Amino acid sequence: MEEKWDTPVDRGMQFSDGQPLLGNHKTIRGVVGGILAGGAGALILNLPLWAGVSIGMLSMAGDLLNSFIKRRLGKTEGQEFPVMDQFLEGALPLVVLVPLAQVSLAGGIYLLLIFVATAHAGAKFLNQILRAEPFAGYTRRLRSRTRFREWRGCQTIGYPFHPIINIERSLYYNAFMKTVFKGLGLYAKGKQNALDIHCRELEFVFPNLPPAFDQYTILFISDLHLDCMEGITEKAREVVYRLSPDLCILGGDYRTESWGSYSIAMENIKNLLANICPKDGIFAVLGNHDCLEMVSPLREIGVRFLINDNAAIERSGDRIWIAGVDDPYYFEGHDLEDAFIGIPENGFSILAAHTPAIFKAAAGFRPNLYLCGHTHAGQVQIPGIGPVITHARVPRKMIYGQWQFGSMMGYTSSGLGTSGLPVRFGCRGEVVLIRLKRGTKQPIQSSE
Incomplete structure (x- = not known):
């Protein structure tokens, strides 16, 4: 038809x-x-x-x-x-x-x-x-809806009408929600909470993990939003400087707004990554706040973007694969088939995606671990109720923390920074240090 x-x-x-x-x-x-x-x-x-x-x-x-x-x-x-x-x-x-x-x-x-x-x-x-196509080397499928969203959020920066065509978000957060939190006397406390960043350490145990990767560590940082408020980059650097991961994966959302300049966010990311020196490099995916134009400046400092792509990590003859997809939430640029091309059927793989929303489709490609963020764990949780707004149509168990779907293990991070308003209640900003272990037990350890 x-x-x-x-x-x-x-x-x-x-x-x-x-x-x-x-x-x-x-x-x-x-x-x-x-x-x-x-x-x-x-x-x-x-x-x-x-x-x-x-x-x-x-x-x-x-x-x-x-x-x-x-x-x-x-x-x-x-x-x-x-x-x-x-x-x-x-x-x-x-x-x-x-x-x-x-x-x-x-x-x-x-x-x-x-x-x-x-x-x-x-x-x-x-x-x-x-x-x-907005520039040479454009990687997304050419669709009018996607191009309009890119133009609106990324390619009109510097034009006088740029704030006008994105005004609804400014009105909702900066005018309405900010007034509400200030009126309740909670705004200052929320900002203080947003700077209370910590490192969460986890273990994931897999029977098919290649022996050479037993005790392998991955630093996962999602929803950085490093231009969301003053002091957040410095707080993040204090948390990561003592860590020595084997690999680092960035889960997307590098600027706070989904429109406007991203120059401050880029500079802050560069400052943060200067404190992270993983042995096997830094990989990244894009989120719904990100522009494809951000890829080039971060590549220049050694970040490898996995935009519907994968990379093999090798140690002592053993291999694992890191797969990554383009933003599935707003730009809808994800392509799991392309992301898993070349990964052996029985190969150990880790999928990085900005959001948990594609967990069902992802399970069909049999990744062992699915790392994501986007939800901010709600960012504001109500006691006894939990998160109210999550921006993800997934089971609540997938909004934050460890979860499992079939044989696929998963982790949804609460993110490092904040979106909309620079406040948090009931959940902390985090970076996540994941340790892979070879064994038969399911992961049960989680330490602050």
Whole structure:
């Protein structure tokens, strides 16, 4: 059914000049959608339904005629033809709209000019932003929804309208929630709690862990948000400087906001990582607050990003694999199949993902351990109730701490920093030192 709707209107037919009659971009889905949009618009504007459907049909007819003309002039599909691209699409519906709305000829021409200008701007935004890769080496599947989110949060930084198109988050947290906590007299205490960062040490025991990796240690840090408040980077450095892990994995969310400059966050991450010198390097994945543009500056200081990729760690002839996926929550860039390519079926693997949300799909690839964050353990927990907001549709046991799904072990970190407001109640910020052990017992030890 999906393929039927995506069938080109001209069904691949060619004109006498050997060029497509219309082109593959003009699909049954698009034509039907345009007609239905006309009908819906009529209902919204309290116009007769027949008028809306007629306007939609005439607009689509103008669009198809325009494509026919462009093919005859040698224009390729998607190639811009300023003014002409929108003229017929806007002019033909005036046959119905002008007499129906009792608009004068001058008024009709004015409406046409407004439509052409608006539609031209929209077409440029669609073709140059939503349907175009923002830079060379772009790694995500090109989808309009993803590109809009990237443009909104990452590629309009420095533009005057940048705060405006992201205003809802600022209003909710900085205006509403901040006022609530201050009004309750809890804001200062919450900020103090947010700086109470600790190292949580865990053991995970696996019968199939390669012998050379018995007692292997991994430092896992998720939801760093190192620009969330003054002093958090210094507190984090105090916690990690004494640690000597074999490997470090960063779980994403490097800046506090999902929009705005990330320069401070990058500098603070570099300062923090200067205190971490794992023998087998630092690996990282992206979170929903992150931009692909962050990858390059962190690669320069030795961080290896696993964006739907994996890496093998070798010791004394034994191997384990670290797999990582792109953000599954907001940008929906994760691809587990790509992440596990080349990992042997019986190979010992650890999956790093920003959120626990893909645990069911991940289990199908049989990782031994799934490391994630994103939930902040709720960040604010109510006594006797626990976390209220988690931003993850998973069983509550997966909101924080150790869990198991089938044979796959998992750990969801409460994160290092804070998101939204720089406060915590009922849960501490953390870095996690994980020790892998070879044995038969399930992991039960957890020490503060």
